[in-house]
Amino acid sequence: MYNIGDTIIYSSHGLCQIDGISEKTFSGVTKTYYVLHPLNNEKLEISTPVDNKTISTLMAKEEAEEILNLFTQPGVEWIDKGNQRTQGYSLIAKKGDRKELAKVINTLLVKKNELENNDKKFPEQDRKLLISMQSILFSELALALDTTTEDISGRIQHLLGIDGEVLLTNE
Template sequence: MFKIGDLIVYSGHGICRVDDISDKTYAGITKAYYVLHPIENNQKLTISIPVDNDKIVIVKLMDQEEAETILESFNSAGINWIEKPQLRSQVFNNIVHTGNRMDIAKVANTLLRKKHEIEMASRKFYQQDSRILTTIQNILFKELAISLNTSPDAIIEKIKSMLRSNDKTAVQDIC
């Protein structure tokens, strides 16, 4: 169970702070709810989620050690590329929705490398792939930044540098 003030990752809205844990009654049933606030939301969006909800992936923000391990994973190859766009989108989205950060980083790694390869061939990166990559950057890269006490831009630059050093051709503007 999370505590008030904890930073968590809620798959639907990214990084959120637990503002409160309160009992709410709906349809005559009283349950404990987390009251969440996305940290990047300027409009004060409030999200209430049952504490016992097992259908939604909510995880505590990673610690510095896990963040360093995940960041280091960009020195290795990602996952196998799936040629069929629809199947690739389904598989990659399923991985993102598991909440497993290392697997999500591998998807990002693969997408970043493939994006560079495609753009170097003067072709367009698939929109579905771009959406998945943007989602990962908006959540995982921000989480890495918070855990490593830096900025998302610094994380992107670090990953670009790692990919450049592992690629025989220079990687330009991959993120």
């Protein structure tokens, strides 16, 4: 069990800090919950059971280096149908497996670069998904490697051999 003040990874929210631990009752069932907030959104409060399987500890430096190395290999298979792609890739993101997340980001970045080099538009749903996934994984990699998300972005850009900027934002 984690303690108040610990930083953890919580599925699709990424880096979160535990603000409290309390008993809550829903539908007549009482459980112990973590009360936490994403580090990139102090105002959002999340309650999740302490036995939630999508909570994990921060990655070690060795694991971060291993994940970066995945960007030298092919990512996941590209799914041609947009809705199926969004659904499939979102499911991977929700599971919180960092290596699988890196493979999806890899695939999306390579496809984005390929489309833009051919003067085609990267689909908006893919852009939103990529922003969300990058925010989670790049910030965790940066923390594990004691660097910035911009540095992680540059490393991945180099590993993928992409000319343009790979770090997307909501702008």
